Amino acid sequence: MSKVYEFKAAFKRRKGLWRRIQIKDDQTLKDFDSIMRKAFNHDKDDHLSEFFPGRAWRSKGFGEIDPTGKGKGSKLRIKTLGLSEGDKLEYVYDFGDDIQHIITFEKMVEPKKGTSYPRIIAKNKPKYNYCEACNKQGKKTKATWVCIECTNEREKALFLCDDCLIKEHEEHYADELTY
Numbered sequence: 001m002s003k004v005y006e007f008k009a010a011f012k013r014r015k016g017l018w019r020r021i022q023i024k025d026d027q028t029l030k031d032f033d034s035i036m037r038k039a040f041n042h043d044k045d046d047h048l049s050e051f052f053p054g055r056a057w058r059s060k061g062f063g064e065i066d067p068t069g070k071g072k073g074s075k076l077r078i079k080t081l082g083l084s085e086g087d088k089l090e091y092v093y094d095f096g097d098d099i100q101h102i103i104t105f106e107k108m109v110e111p112k113k114g115t116s117y118p119r120i121i122a123k124n125k126p127k128y129n130y131c132e133a134c135n136k137q138g139k140k141t142k143a144t145w146v147c148i149e150c151t152n153e154r155e156k157a158l159f160l161c162d163d164c165l166i167k168e169h170e171e172h173y174a175d176e177l178t179y
């Protein structure tokens with residue numbers, strides 16, 4: 001009978017942004033990578049990623065994984081990583097932007113029948129930003145983007161919804177927000 005590992009994964013630079021993830025011990029880093037991409041909205045781009053047994057880049061990583069799930073690091077099974085409760089891994093998505101995550105192995109649990117793994121079982125309570133353009137028209141709309149160009153120019157974050165980004169900032173470089 002296989003066991004289930006329960007991890008808490010968080011952005012290293014925004015620790016309040018976390019997801020709790022369960023994965024079976026006989027699943028691989030490829031499976032872990034796919035749920036990390038989904039959990040942190042990294043599944044819209046096609047960058048490489050890598051897990052590390054310690055600090056990112058300072059420890060020798062398990063090998064890169066590409067967006068199709070192939071790569072040197074993809075075949076390792078979770079149970080072969082030698083993890084004890086409380087151990088931390090690190091995960092880097094996109095070697096250019098170097099988006100680092102800390103992953104803590106919290107505990108081992110029993111698998112639930114009829115449940116597919118890996119899965120996200122909890123996440124931080126989101127603190128939403130609202131679209132500034134909508135706000136000016138008296139509407140409260142959840143922002144999904146930050147316009148990097150306008151933010152840099154006026155030195156204050158400009159949050160926008162999908163519609164307002166397309167309408168007025170389509171040519172601008174923008175980042176999608178994760179909550």
Ligand SMILES: [Zn+2]
Nearest residue numbers: 131134161164
């Ligand atoms: Zn808007």
Ligand SMILES: [Zn+2]
Nearest residue numbers: 147150169172
């Ligand atoms: Zn803009």
